[in-house]
Amino acid sequence: MEVAGVVIVVGPRVTTCKVGDDVAYAGYPVSAYAEEIHPADKAVPFPPSIDPIVAAFVLFKGLSAELFSSLLL
Structure with a gap:
């Protein structure tokens, strides 16, 4: 449910990203094993100094935190 990669076409x-940007994504639709991320508005650009695995992991952990906090309320 999480993925990171480089934009090759838009x-x-x-307008949220351009070719060559590093982007990460987490959530639905599930596309972690796909060659493309469908919804460009869900792709989150990140700087090249951040490891792509870390970028994808952080987004997924954010979704987990949101889910669990909503269960506690």
Whole structure:
């Protein structure tokens, strides 16, 4: 449910990232083993100084924290 990679192409209306950006994504639709991330608005750019595995992990942990905090309320 989490993935990180490099943008290789963007659609004509995409303004949130550009070709060559490192991006991470977590959540649905599940695409961790896909060659593309479908929803560009869900891709989160991150600096090249951050390991892609760490970037994807952090996003997934954020989703986990949100889920568990909602269960406690």
